[in-house]
Amino acid sequence: MATQAQATAGRFAPELIEQGREQFHRTCAQCHGRNMVNAGTTVYDLRKFPLDQPDRFQQSVTLGKGNMPSFKDALTPEQVAVLWAYVGTRGGKEN
Template sequence: MIRFVLCALALTLSGFVRAQSAGTPDAQAVSVPPATPFTAEMVEKGREQFHRTCAQCHGRNMVNSGTTVYDLRKFPTEQRDRFYTSVTNGKGNMPSFKGALEPGAIELLWSYVATRGGKEL
């Protein structure tokens, strides 16, 4: 009887661990739309979205010390998929914006971040 209870407990826990790991940000697939060339208008709309959504943690115009939150001025511009995944699923202390931001809004944010606020347009 004890052996049966231990086996049942082990199976339950292994299912719980699998369910927990399936819910981690890296495990959740994100649909990333095709990239489009950045325009000055996109970057400006991205700046506006950034200040509504991201500036309270990542700093106005992306300026922060980088000690408590990620310094987005250093985000690798070749890692667009990673940006979408982080914004959609959250990462570390950053909350998920899944359902709160449409892919179009995330693309505007990406245009702002990837061009370093329009400096690399």
């Protein structure tokens, strides 16, 4: 993919983070809140998700966890990867 080959100061190309942001607001924000902001009481606060656990992210989103449904049939692995670019950089703030 061209966006991945592009030189960038951060871990993720800014385009991937932007795609992740859009995907997040289509499929995740209704529970996790706009820009990942929610009360953090019953729904996991994604702003605190450990940045060094991409495999856990991939697994939880793909298979579901607790009251969160599985997104195995709703999202491709590529879509989960751009979601990680967004969540795993705190929305681009820690790229």
